[in-house]
Every structure is written in C-alpha cells, then in structure tokens.
Amino acid sequence: MRATGTLMAPRGRRPVLLLLRRRLGSWLLGLGGLALAALTWQLLSLALASSIFPTFSAAVADAWSIVTGPVLTADLVPSVLRTAVGFSLSGVAGIIIGLAVGYYRLLRELTSALFDFFRSLPTPLLVPVFIVLFGLGGTMVVAVIVTAAIWPVLINTANGTAGLDPTMLDTARVCGLRGPSLLGRVILPAVSPQIFAGLRVAISVSLAVMVVAEILGGSSGIGYFINNAQQAFQITDSYAGILLLCVLGWLFDSLFLLVERRLLAWQRGTVGGEGDA
Amino acid sequence: MPDLPENAMRSEVAVESENAVRSEDGLPPREDSVLSVRRLAMTLTSRDGVSTEVTADVSLELGRREFVSIVGPSGSGKTTLLRAAAGLRRPTRGEVRFEGQPLADVVPGISVVFQEYNKSLFPWMSIGSNVAMGARRLPKEQRATRVEAALAEVGLTGFASRYPFELSGGMQQRAALARAMVSDPKVLMMDEPFASVDALTRGHLEDVVARLWEHSTCAALLVTHDVGEAVYLSDRVLVLSARPSRVLAEIAVGLPRPRTQRETRQTPRFAELSAEVLDYVEQAGRASGLGSPGAAPAAPG
Ligand SMILES: Nc1ncnc2c1ncn2[C@@H]1O[C@H](COP(=O)(O)OP(=O)(O)OP(=O)(O)O)[C@@H](O)[C@H]1O
Ligand SMILES: [Mg+2]
Numbered sequence: 001m002r003a004t005g006t007l008m009a010p011r012g013r014r015p016v017l018l019l020l021r022r023r024l025g026s027w028l029l030g031l032g033g034l035a036l037a038a039l040t041w042q043l044l045s046l047a048l049a050s051s052i053f054p055t056f057s058a059a060v061a062d063a064w065s066i067v068t069g070p071v072l073t074a075d076l077v078p079s080v081l082r083t084a085v086g087f088s089l090s091g092v093a094g095i096i097i098g099l100a101v102g103y104y105r106l107l108r109e110l111t112s113a114l115f116d117f118f119r120s121l122p123t124p125l126l127v128p129v130f131i132v133l134f135g136l137g138g139t140m141v142v143a144v145i146v147t148a149a150i151w152p153v154l155i156n157t158a159n160g161t162a163g164l165d166p167t168m169l170d171t172a173r174v175c176g177l178r179g180p181s182l183l184g185r186v187i188l189p190a191v192s193p194q195i196f197a198g199l200r201v202a203i204s205v206s207l208a209v210m211v212v213a214e215i216l217g218g219s220s221g222i223g224y225f226i227n228n229a230q231q232a233f234q235i236t237d238s239y240a241g242i243l244l245l246c247v248l249g250w251l252f253d254s255l256f257l258l259v260e261r262r263l264l265a266w267q268r269g270t271v272g273g274e275g276d277a
Numbered sequence: 278m279p280d281l282p283e284n285a286m287r288s289e290v291a292v293e294s295e296n297a298v299r300s301e302d303g304l305p306p307r308e309d310s311v312l313s314v315r316r317l318a319m320t321l322t323s324r325d326g327v328s329t330e331v332t333a334d335v336s337l338e339l340g341r342r343e344f345v346s347i348v349g350p351s352g353s354g355k356t357t358l359l360r361a362a363a364g365l366r367r368p369t370r371g372e373v374r375f376e377g378q379p380l381a382d383v384v385p386g387i388s389v390v391f392q393e394y395n396k397s398l399f400p401w402m403s404i405g406s407n408v409a410m411g412a413r414r415l416p417k418e419q420r421a422t423r424v425e426a427a428l429a430e431v432g433l434t435g436f437a438s439r440y441p442f443e444l445s446g447g448m449q450q451r452a453a454l455a456r457a458m459v460s461d462p463k464v465l466m467m468d469e470p471f472a473s474v475d476a477l478t479r480g481h482l483e484d485v486v487a488r489l490w491e492h493s494t495c496a497a498l499l500v501t502h503d504v505g506e507a508v509y510l511s512d513r514v515l516v517l518s519a520r521p522s523r524v525l526a527e528i529a530v531g532l533p534r535p536r537t538q539r540e541t542r543q544t545p546r547f548a549e550l551s552a553e554v555l556d557y558v559e560q561a562g563r564a565s566g567l568g569s570p571g572a573a574p575a576a577p578g
Contacts, residue, residue: 167391168399170365174389175410175456185410189401266401266440 054236062240071225079210079222080248082138086145087206091199093146094153098195099187101154102161115154123148123209127216136219144213149202156198160191193267196260203252211245222248311496312339312362312387312464317371318521319357331357333521334371339464344490344497346507348554349517349525350562355500356392358522359468362498363389376463385414388457389466390450393473397453398441404428404452405437411456427459428452430492431485447478451485458489465490468500479503480538483510491535504554508532509541514550516557519564526557 042056054062066072101108101115126147127140134140164187172186188195214223222241229237319332331354339345349355360366362373364380364387373380375387388411391397398407408427412420428434431451441449450470457465467486471479487510490497501507507514511530518525530550532541541547 167393167397170360170363170389171391171397171399172410173365173383174363174387176383176385176413177410185402186399189399192401266442 052235054239058236059239059243062236063243066237066240066244075220075222075225076244078138078220079214082141082221083145083206083210083248083252086142086210087149087202089142089146090149090202090206091153094150094198094202095157095195097150098154098157098198099161099183099191102158102164102191103187105162108158108162115151118147119151119155121147124212124216127213130213131217136217138220140217141210141213141221145206145209148209149205152201152205153195153198156194156201157191160194161187164190193264196264200253200256200260203256204249207245207249207252309341310338311341311376312498313337313374314358314362315372315374317358317361317373318369319354319361319366320369321357330521332361334523335517336371336524337515339496339498340512341463341496342494343513344499344511346499346501346511346514347517348501348504348507348514348558349522350519350558351502353517353520353522353561355517355522356468358517359389359466359498359500363387363466365389385460386463387466388460388462388464390453390457390468390470392468392470398449398456400441402440403437404433404439404441404444407441407452408437408456408459411459414460423459424455427455430458430489431455445478447474447482450474450482454482454485454489458493458495461493462495464496464498465493466498466500469502470499471506472502479506484538486510487536504551504558505542505547508547508550508554509536509538514554516554516561518561525561526554528554528557 045053045055130140211223214221215227218224226241314337317335320330322328364383408424514528516526
C-alpha cells in the first residue's frame with residue numbers, strides 16, 4: 001500500500017512540472033533568440049555607423065518616447081482600433097458567410113468562382129477605390145482590412161463546415177437538435193478549430209493591410225507615421241515605428257492564443273499531446 | 278426494376294418455431310411490432326453523381342421487447358439501413374413505420390449509437406453534457422436526475438464532469454449508450470458499437486447492453502460484424518446479402534435469458550447457432566467476392 005502510494009504521488013505531479021519547465025524553457029529560448037537578433041542589430045549598426053541604420057538601442061529609446069508622447073493617441077491608438085474593428089468585422093462576417101456556404105452545397109457551388117475572383121485581387125489595388133468611397137480615414141482603412149482579412153476566416157469556416165462528419169450531424173439530429181441549437185451546440189464547436197486557424201491568419205493580415213492602407217491613403221495611424229518619417233528622413237522614427245508594429249503584432253497574437261487555448265481546451269485531448277505554441 | 282417476388286431466400290429461413298418467441302413476455306413479436314421496415318430500397322448518390330443501389334429489398338419487424346441483430350458483409354448497407362430505419366434518411370422505395378406511423382424524420386422514441394465512438398460523442402462537451410443531449414426532450418426538472426441515473430447504469434458515476442478524451446474507448450462507448458438510453462426510448466439502435474474496442478472490453482460492453490435492455494422496456498436493433506455477439510445478444514439474427522442487400526436469412530436464437538458470457542457461449546446450442554449464422558454470412562461474402570463491385574449481381578442470392 002505504502003509502496004504504491006509513494007510511487008503514485010510523483011507520477012501524478014511530474015507531467016505538470018515537466019510541462020511548466022518545458023513552457024518556461026521554450027519561452028526563455030524564444031527570448032534568447034530575440035536578444036541575439038537585437039545584439040546583432042546593435043553590433044552591426046555600430047560597425048557600419050551609417051546614418052540610415054540607427055542602433056537598436058536608439059530605435060528602442062525612440063519607440064519609448066513615441067509610446068509616451070502625443071503620437072500614441074494621434075497614430076498608435078487609431079491604428080489599434082482600426083485593426084481591432086476590421087478584424088472583428090472580418091471574423092463575424094467570415095464565420096457567418098462561411099457557415100452558410102459550407103452548409104449549403106448549392107450556395108458553395110454558386111459562390112466558389114466569385115470568391116476565388118475577389119480573393120485574388122491584390123489589396124493595394126483596392127485602396128484608391130475605397131478612398132473614393134470612404135475618403136481618407138479610419139473607415140477606409142477598416143474597409144480595406146475587411147476585404148482582405150475576411151478570406152482566411154470565410155474559407156476555413158466553409159471548408160470546416162462542409163467537411164463536418166455526417167455521423168456527428170446524425171447524432172445531433174437523433175438527439176433532437178436542430179436550427180439554432182444545432183448551430184450553437186454542435187456545428188460551431190465542431191468547426192471552431194478551423195475557425196480559429198482562419199482567425200489567426202486574419203490577425204496578421206489585418207495588421208499588414210492596416211499599414212498598407214495607412215501608407216497609401218491615411219491621414220493618421222502607425223503606417224502613416226512610418227511613411228511620413230521615411231519621407232522626412234527621420235530614419236530612427238521609422239525604425240521605431242516598425243519596432244512598435246512588431247510588438248503590436250505579438251500582442252494581438254498572444255491575446256488571441258490565450259483565448260483560443262481556453263476555448264479549444266477540449267481539443268488538446270483529441271489531437272493527442274500538448275501543442276506547443 | 279422488375280417487381281421482385283418476396284426474397285427467395287426467405288422461404289428457406291429456418292425459424293425454430295418453439296424458440297421464436299421471447300419467453301418472458303410470451304407475445305409473438307410480429308403482432309406487437311414497434312418498428313417495421315417494409316421492402317426498403319436505398320439508392321445513394323455520391324457527391325460526384327454516382328448512384329449505388331445499396332439496399333435492394335429489406336423487410337424486418339421488430340417486436341416491442343425484441344432484440345434483433347443484423348449481420349452482413351462490409352459494405353452491404355447495414356449502416357444505410359439503420360439510418361433509414363431511424364428516420365435519418367428517406368427510403369428510395371418502401372417504407373419504415375414506427376409504432377404504426379410512417380416515419381419521415383427522427384422521432385423521440387428512437388435512439389441511435391453510431392459506429393465510431395470518437396465521432397458520436399461531442400468532444401467539446403463533458404460526459405454529463407453529452408448524456409444530457411439525449412435528455413433534451415425530457416422536462417427540465419427531470420434531466421439532471423435522469424442523466425445521473427443513466428451514467429450510473431453504465432458504471433460511469435462520477436465521470437459527468439470529465440471530457441471524452443479523458444476516457445478510454447470502452448468508457449466513451451458506455452457514455453454513448455447512456456446518452457441513447459437516458460430518454461427511455463422505444464427502440465435502441467446500435468451500429469457496431471463495439472467495433473473499435475478490445476475483446477475483453479467488448480464482452481463487458483455486450484453485457485452492459487444486455488443489462489440495459491433487460492432493465493428497460495425498449496426493443497433493440499444491433500448491427501454487428503461479430504456473429505457470436507449477434508447470437509449472444511439477440512432473439513433473432515438477420516443476415517444481409519452483399520450489396521445491393523436483401524435479407525438472406527433470419528435465424529431465431531431462443532437461448533434462455535439471462536445469458537452470461539461464460540455459460541451461454543459454452544453451450545452446444547450457441548455453437549450450432551453461431552455456425553448457422555456464419556454459414557449464411559460466408560455465403561453472402563462469397564457472393565460479393567464473385568460479383569463485380571458496384572454492379573448488381575445477375576441473380577439475387
Ligand atoms: N452518401 C453516400 N453516397 C454514396 N454511396 C454511399 C454513401 N454512403 C455509403 N455509400 C456506399 O454504400 C455502401 C454501403 O455503405 P454502409 O456504410 O451502409 O455499409 P455497411 O454495411 O455499414 O458497411 P460496414 O460494415 O463497413 O460498416 C458502401 O459501398 C458505401 O460506399
Ligand atoms: Mg457500417
């Protein structure tokens with residue numbers, strides 16, 4: 001009895017510890033990689049001593065002054081809001097249309113060529129059109145984001161829905177699930193892994209497209225700021241802007257993964273094994 | 278399609294008359310039928326437009342308290358038949374009646390446990406929520422106690438808050454059984470419910486099903502590959518021919534109940550019945566081996 005007791009106790013705890021250590025380990029390694037890149041940047045810029053290549057420390061200092069200065073509310077916050085709104089709209093519209101297109105085969109066949117056509121339009125080409133439609137400003141940027149970021153969500157949701165297991169749907173029907181309860185309790189959760197995969201791509205697309213739209217036709221925003229800095233030869237400012245953009249992307253993605261990990265906890269077991277980020 | 282006479286093989290079906298009726302209720306099952314499938318034909322069309330006649334002509338009657346198994350070669354349309362019998366698919370020809378009424382959609386009185394447990398439980402719901410899905414048509418205040426009782430009946434007390442991936446295959450399938458039985462159905466349909474578990478678990482699950490069925494008031498329709506399992510559990514065994522399927526034979530089992538793995542399977546009668554069913558299954562398999570796949574054989578049987 002005692003022997004099994006002492007054997008069992010560490011066996012129960014060890015995976016958690018191991019996991020924690022692995023998490024912490026990979027996190028530290030990631031940090032190490034970043035530090036290495038920063039160091040390379042710093043040394044390279046010091047060695048070259050070029051006016052168009054500021055040091056890492058100068059860029060960071062400049063970024064800090066941006067975050068604590070007036071540029072925060074003038075450019076950074078609007079960009080974050082536009083990205084958030086554009087991403088959210090893309091997500092909601094992409095999921096709704098994707099579900100409908102995935103569920104109804106006729107609709108899928110009707111729209112597939114149309115969607116392929118729109119999907120392959122290069123986003124920068126749309127900016128002038130949207131400037132005419134919405135003017136120079138936030139609405140235009142949001143519209144451009146939606147036209148680009150909706151596709152990964154829509155296509156993933158549609159594929160996931162079309163590929164739903166008939167046995168699973170039959171099981172739901174036998175339980176008396178139909179209409180909204182079928183959608184909410186079975187279809188959405190079943191497709192959620194694909195939806196989340198699409199949403200994650202949509203985040204990076206949203207950020208990238210936000211910058212492009214602001215460069216081409218913005219009157220404010222981080223893209224506008226970077227573009228202005230470059231044209232005014234304020235090189236350190238432009239590097240600082242790019243640095244801030246990277247941090248923004250990392251923040252969005254981390255926040256997203258946090259939500260995903262909570263909502264898709266059930267999936268860890270079915271996939272088998274702990275997925276590392 | 279010429280109008281075929283009643284399945285030719287049906288005439289030589291050996292029905293042991295004295296054993297054909299379940300001893301405890303003493304009712305002839307045919308007269309007290311809860312589910313009847315009449316001359317069912319199913320032609321399925323795949324996405325690329327290819328039609329296959331899966332089921333040619335299948336009739337079966339399920340008595341109120343009867344346990345009937347369906348065996349047949351792989352691809353003979355057993356799952357298709359079960360789906361039609363559950364009201365999940367419209368028959369191409371023929372009809373399904375449940376309690377005397379034509380069946381056009383799923384009904385509360387029919388529960389189904391599907392072939393793959395990993396697909397039939399919803400992985401994003403706890404075991405308790407999964408079982409509660411089967412109790413949706415019950416009054417709200419009854420649900421919690423019924424779910425608990427159903428879990429207890431399959432030996433899963435205390436697992437309500439676990440998730441499917443935390444359970445073994447056998448436990449998952451027991452949870453699927455609990456979900457099917459929680460609504461106290463009139464007919465329990467099972468499609469190879471034990472196909473993906475090991476032999477030991479399988480025997481145990483067979484007894485779980487036998488006990489569930491004995492304790493309930495439902496009829497059971499079981500699809501299985503395992504001849505021994507069919508004989509062990511059933512009052513009658515139907516053997517389907519290869520695709521397009523017909524009823525090749527119908528064997529009344531009539532072994533006394535309650536049955537136990539150790540004793541029932543040792544009896545000479547069990548061996549005899551199993552051999553008989555196996556003969557028909559092999560006959561069906563040979564027919565499918567000779568015929569070209571997809572094409573209807575020239576002559577049935
Ligand atoms: N949706 C469908 N469209 C076209 N053909 C189908 C469809 N579903 C099944 N089939 C075909 O119907 C035949 C019978 O399938 P079914 O699953 O009913 O057989 P089964 O007897 O249950 O087989 P198994 O023992 O392997 O489970 C198979 O040949 C299959 O290819
Ligand atoms: Mg099958």
